[in-house]
Amino acid sequence: MSTLTAKQSGRRPQRSILPWLATPALLLFTGFAVVPLVGVFALSFTTWDGIGSIRPTGLTSWRAVLTDPGLPHALWVTFLVMAVSWAVQTPISILLGTFLAGRRRYRAVLGVIYFIPLMLSSAAIAIAYEALLDPNFGLGAGLKIEALSQDWLGRPGLAFGVVIFVVSWQFIPFHSLIYQGGVQQIPKSLYEAAQLDGAGRVRQFFGITLPQLKYTIITSSTLMVVGSLTFFDLIFVLTEGGPGDATRVLALDMYKRGFQAGLMGPASAIAVILVLVGLALALLLRRLGGRDAGASQLEGAS
Amino acid sequence: MTTTLTKTRRPQQADRPEGPQRSRPAARRRNWLGGLAGWLWLAVVAVPLYWTLITSLKDRSRYYASNPLVPSADPTLENYRMVVESDFLQYFVNSVVVTAGAVIPAVLVSFMAAYAIVRGRRMRVLRAMNGLFLMGLAIPLQATVIPVYLIIIRLHLYDSLTALILPSIAFAIPLSVLVLANFIRDVPKELFDSMRVDGATEWTTLWRLAAPLTRPAILTVSLFNALTIWNGFLLPLVLTQSPDRRTLPLALWTFQGQYGVNVPAVLAAVVLTTLPVLVLYAFGRRQLLSGLTAGFSR
Numbered sequence: 001m002s003t004l005t006a007k008q009s010g011r012r013p014q015r016s017i018l019p020w021l022a023t024p025a026l027l028l029f030t031g032f033a034v035v036p037l038v039g040v041f042a043l044s045f046t047t048w049d050g051i052g053s054i055r056p057t058g059l060t061s062w063r064a065v066l067t068d069p070g071l072p073h074a075l076w077v078t079f080l081v082m083a084v085s086w087a088v089q090t091p092i093s094i095l096l097g098t099f100l101a102g103r104r105r106y107r108a109v110l111g112v113i114y115f116i117p118l119m120l121s122s123a124a125i126a127i128a129y130e131a132l133l134d135p136n137f138g139l140g141a142g143l144k145i146e147a148l149s150q151d152w153l154g155r156p157g158l159a160f161g162v163v164i165f166v167v168s169w170q171f172i173p174f175h176s177l178i179y180q181g182g183v184q185q186i187p188k189s190l191y192e193a194a195q196l197d198g199a200g201r202v203r204q205f206f207g208i209t210l211p212q213l214k215y216t217i218i219t220s221s222t223l224m225v226v227g228s229l230t231f232f233d234l235i236f237v238l239t240e241g242g243p244g245d246a247t248r249v250l251a252l253d254m255y256k257r258g259f260q261a262g263l264m265g266p267a268s269a270i271a272v273i274l275v276l277v278g279l280a281l282a283l284l285l286r287r288l289g290g291r292d293a294g295a296s297q298l299e300g301a302s
Numbered sequence: 303m304t305t306t307l308t309k310t311r312r313p314q315q316a317d318r319p320e321g322p323q324r325s326r327p328a329a330r331r332r333n334w335l336g337g338l339a340g341w342l343w344l345a346v347v348a349v350p351l352y353w354t355l356i357t358s359l360k361d362r363s364r365y366y367a368s369n370p371l372v373p374s375a376d377p378t379l380e381n382y383r384m385v386v387e388s389d390f391l392q393y394f395v396n397s398v399v400v401t402a403g404a405v406i407p408a409v410l411v412s413f414m415a416a417y418a419i420v421r422g423r424r425m426r427v428l429r430a431m432n433g434l435f436l437m438g439l440a441i442p443l444q445a446t447v448i449p450v451y452l453i454i455i456r457l458h459l460y461d462s463l464t465a466l467i468l469p470s471i472a473f474a475i476p477l478s479v480l481v482l483a484n485f486i487r488d489v490p491k492e493l494f495d496s497m498r499v500d501g502a503t504e505w506t507t508l509w510r511l512a513a514p515l516t517r518p519a520i521l522t523v524s525l526f527n528a529l530t531i532w533n534g535f536l537l538p539l540v541l542t543q544s545p546d547r548r549t550l551p552l553a554l555w556t557f558q559g560q561y562g563v564n565v566p567a568v569l570a571a572v573v574l575t576t577l578p579v580l581v582l583y584a585f586g587r588r589q590l591l592s593g594l595t596a597g598f599s600r
């Protein structure tokens with residue numbers, strides 16, 4: 001341990017320097033995350049077009065947002081995206097995660113292509129899919145397959161489905177990775193005991209694998225659900241919230257009101273709702289599992 | 303998923319080291335459903351990627367007439383030339399500057415903070431700080447983009463690369479601190495103690511002991527942050543305006559707006575913007591993937 005012969009600069013270690021070590025991170029985080037978080041509450045009680053001066057106008061923005069039928073719609077679309085993408089991604093991810101955990105030989109082959117979507121930017125994915133799904137020049141049209149050459153992004157129901165599909169395409173690899181890690185941590189002895197009892201694969205899966213994955217499921221679901229609130233880039237580039245407002249989720253609603261329509265007050269109110277929904281969901285999921293990854297991290301930290 | 307024994311089962315089991323905790327239970331028998339899903343999903347992932355690549359190499363005039371799944375007989379780089387000539391080098395440089403400019407300070411300050419949080423876990427100030435960073439994990443930080451925009455304007459940084467760097471650092475801190483703290487916590491306490499006996503200060507212990515021992519974690523966190531920032535779209539969209547400040551994802555989007563009908567060129571742009579990441583992926587796949595789940599699977 002040659003590193004241990006560090007310079008002798010004091011008899012007793014100076015504990016007091018520790019808070020200073022954390023200060024740069026604290027300042028940066030406060031300046032560009034905490035202050036904005038407080039700021040978004042403050043801005044929701046003002047009127048501002050994004051360029052001119054900011055005038056405090058009390059509840060005007062909130063009144064405008066809460067009476068706008070666009071809000072329940074955006075909330076509903078956000079909820080739908082969240083619920084449907086969760087319902088699509090979770091079973092596939094568990095299945096793939098279990099599969100990947102077992103097959104080392106195949107993993108090397110599959111893995112290379114498998115995780116590429118994780119590397120790509122949402123913008124790149126959205127643009128590639130826009131081209132691929134084009135009713136006249138896309139893949140379906142080129143193959144002359146009627147069923148594939150629909151106006152995918154031009155019809156509300158289809159556009160919603162496309163968003164779910166592309167989201168799943170992008171994020172299922174990530175969640176499979178989490179489940180793969182979870183499956184690998186299940187003690188082998190559990191399966192051996194089950195085998196002695198004559199339990200088949202299906203029974204083993206539902207009797208051991210799934211229950212043992214409980215915390216993994218909660219972690220993955222939390223990430224899916226809270227993450228789905230921030231699918232801004234993908235939906236913005238893919239559909240811009242359209243057709244009409246079929247895929248106009250909260251994050252998109254915020255951007256469009258604020259930066260396109262110059263209504264920063266109402267947009268901030270939407271942002272506040274977004275923050276509250278995110279926090280509520282995180283807390284709800286934690287309660288649901290009793291103890292999720294975040295909670296255990298908290299315990300470990302203190 | 304039925305209980306079936308096949309020829310392939312035995313060699314598979316034979317080459318697996320028997321360890322009590324490193325178990326791979328699913329490998330014992332063929333997982334038919336999982337296997338089917340695995341190969342199906344591989345196709346779902348691979349087909350769009352393949353299509354994007356081969357189409358980007360097709361001649362624009364002949365692209366519409368050709369079979370979309372058959373590569374062009376004489377591939378052309380014309381589309382790529384067109385993309386490169388649309389200032390993509392500039393956008394590439396911007397992306398590199400923003401990514402490096404944000405990742406290096408973000409990991410540095412996060413590492414110092416993580417060290418302080420682990421070593422000073424009995425100090426109230428540091429526990430409060432840790433709580434603050436953890437809170438940042440539960441909040442969709444994108445929701446703060448309007449005040450961030452306001453702050454950037456007030457700092458006279460609007461439409462500069464610094465405007466992208468500062469919030470990127472802040473957004474990267476919570477997860478970086480969490481992951482790095484988890485790894486620093488794994489450093490045996492005796493090592494810290496012996497450093498103290500030798501009279502080392504916290505500052506020297508930080509750099510001489512904690513940093514070398516957690517180097518893989520530092521690399522992992524850096525790669526994760528780099529990927530997130532490299533692919534970032536919202537901040538450049540909101541905080542910049544001039545074409546010469548664009549980063550790659552934003553440039554890609556504006557390029558599509560301009561040349562949308564020229565599908566091969568748009569797809570060439572998609573390939574070009576993702577090429578740097580894919581090169582990184584080819585060399586450091588393991589690190590990148592463990593970086594992606596480091597915060598969640600521990």
